[in-house]
Amino acid sequence: MKFDDLHDWNLSPKSAVALQRELAPQLISDTPIALDRLKSVAGVDVSVRGKRSRAAVVVMTYPQLETIEIARAERETNFPYIPGLLAFREGPVILDALRQLRCQPDAFIFDGMGQIHPRKLGIAAHLGLWLHRPTVGCGKTHFIGDFVEPAAAKGSSSALIYRGETIGAVLRTRATVKPVYVSVGHLADLASSVKFLLSATSRYRLPDPVRAAHNAARL
Numbered sequence: 001m002k003f004d005d006l007h008d009w010n011l012s013p014k015s016a017v018a019l020q021r022e023l024a025p026q027l028i029s030d031t032p033i034a035l036d037r038l039k040s041v042a043g044v045d046v047s048v049r050g051k052r053s054r055a056a057v058v059v060m061t062y063p064q065l066e067t068i069e070i071a072r073a074e075r076e077t078n079f080p081y082i083p084g085l086l087a088f089r090e091g092p093v094i095l096d097a098l099r100q101l102r103c104q105p106d107a108f109i110f111d112g113m114g115q116i117h118p119r120k121l122g123i124a125a126h127l128g129l130w131l132h133r134p135t136v137g138c139g140k141t142h143f144i145g146d147f148v149e150p151a152a153a154k155g156s157s158s159a160l161i162y163r164g165e166t167i168g169a170v171l172r173t174r175a176t177v178k179p180v181y182v183s184v185g186h187l188a189d190l191a192s193s194v195k196f197l198l199s200a201t202s203r204y205r206l207p208d209p210v211r212a213a214h215n216a217a218r219l
Contacts, residue, residue: 001101006130009092013080016088020121027125029115029184032192033107033134038062041200042105043209044097044127046090047217053077053090055097056216058209059105063199065208070216073097083143084118087126094127107134109200111210114185114193116143116160116168128186135185136193137168138210142181152176157194169194173201180205 007019041062046055054074060067073096079089090112113122114137124137145162147170154175160168160183168183171194184193200207206214 001098020119024120033188038106040105042108043213045111045213045217047219049219053093054217054219055093056213057097058212060209071097071100087123109136113137113139114183116183124185134187137183139181
């Protein structure tokens with residue numbers, strides 16, 4: 001898969017925050033994902049052990065969710081763990097894996113946040129600017145914002161509010177199971193992002209492409 005290099009990753013935490021503030025206004029978050037036109041979806045995840053990181057990208061047909069291709073990459077973990085700067089820790093190894101893909105996925109679901117982020121530039125949003133394709137964040141744990149617990153039924157959701165603004169949705173992908181946190185990355189809107197995640201989720205809590213990427217990235 002080919003894409004343009006947007007910026008250098010070798011930054012200090014202070015410079016990384018400044019870059020996030022510079023890039024965030026470029027995000028497009030009011031364009032619905034054309035689900036009826038999607039033919040493939042990629043799940044993205046990273047596993048870190050010690051000083052090594054391994055990224056995996058699993059591409060599946062959509063809406064059938066059958067695996068087409070798996071790409072992995074591994075490198076030394078150079079950026080420290082700092083909440084809000086995950087993209088600078090995991091972004092380089094994810095891009096290494098993406099460069100190995102032969103196919104061009106139509107949309108991406110990241111194990112992580114999109115615009116559920118203090119500066120609206122979580123990893124799904126940040127890398128969406130590199131990929132120029134619809135990206136959605138699917139977080140497993142609460143990061144920021146307030147919400148009312150959604151109903152227990154599959155498909156139930158509630159708004160995630162931060163500083164008076166809806167920045168995501170808390171979505172029940174399985175009945176009576178802990179919800180996930182859905183946020184727009186880039187070239188999407190929240191309503192279609194929620195529909196997209198639900199349509200890409202079959203038996204488990206996580207969307208199938210993300211769950212497959214999580215398994216493929218294990219160190």
